[in-house]
Amino acid sequence: MSDEQLKSHRDAIDALDTRILELLNERASHARAIGEIKGGGLVYRPEREAQVLSRIKATNRGPLPDESVAKLFREIMSACLSIERPLTIAYLGPEGTFSQSAAIKHFGHAAVTQACASIDEAFRVVEARSADYVVAPVENSTEGAVGRTLDLMVNTPLQVCGEVVLRIHHHLLRKDPSFDGIRRVYSHAQSLAQCHEWLNKNLPAEVERISVSSNAEAARLASLDTQCAAIAGDAAAEKFGMLKLAENIEDEPNNTTRFLVLGYHHTTASGRDKTSLVMSAQNKPGAVHQLLSPLAEHGVSMTKFESRPSRTGLWEYVFFVDIEGHTGEARVQQTLDALRERAAFVKVLGAYPVAVL
């Protein structure tokens, strides 16, 4: 390509960038006007954001891939919203955890992320209105439910208003560039379990596996001790300046974690939604079968079913169920009415748009 051809493309890009900049600011002024109409009330609208992202993906004609344009628009909405007021998102810290990555994936980089020492604390700061939303892990495709989040959801006054799905890649991190002299490996218990086979094959049996409160905490500890390594992701590696001795060591190549977003927030229907419930069955034969039969009768699909000890009585259980649809839909309301008639306890945890990104 000649210098002249290069110059003409660069001139075209400069002219387009000027137009894009103008358009972005024009867009931002509409978002601001909406904020003024809402008069300082809640500006964040997860169902509207899901619709914007779905529409962008559906109308994209390339050459940019759908995922890339959706990510760009995620950031544009995040920036537009933050000129009203940046949202504060509580998560299991320290900085560099997958929970923080999930918060940024869902709310964009203009949101303020607030690290908390535990999932409990992340719920508490939102319950006390010191932060707007909490993003908490709820299930992993390899290791199953995150029990603490499920337990907290039973009693919290917060409602689920969104979900985030994040591919989880783990790496073996260390300050030292060799495998020699590793005595201990730190990680979150879930991550140790997700890399169990890799650890058995690749590290001597005497290397101790120590579970700590989060992956980023594991990376922080290993950054202070040359005899230690950590299992954590890219964000933690970067944050604590760790070397990757082995990459993508998760046993399952599709290792994915689902997070829920909770706040004092009722989301209206986006057109593609889920409703999360927790309920208990009476302790008698056929109770669970009976409990779930309204779903089949009303043609409502179940996307998740998880049982947990109820914590109040020995061998009593609560059931976490996700169904397709929104509580604003008649079919879902009828199903809920039928469930309430049968179950000893039913709580709607929230209705929210299916993750788009």
Ligand SMILES: C=C(O[C@@H]1C=C(C(=O)O)C=C[C@H]1O)C(=O)O
């Ligand atoms: C502009 C609005 O408010 C916020 C900003 C949005 C955007 O920038 O597109 C979308 C939804 C809301 O989070 C709206 O309600 O449409």
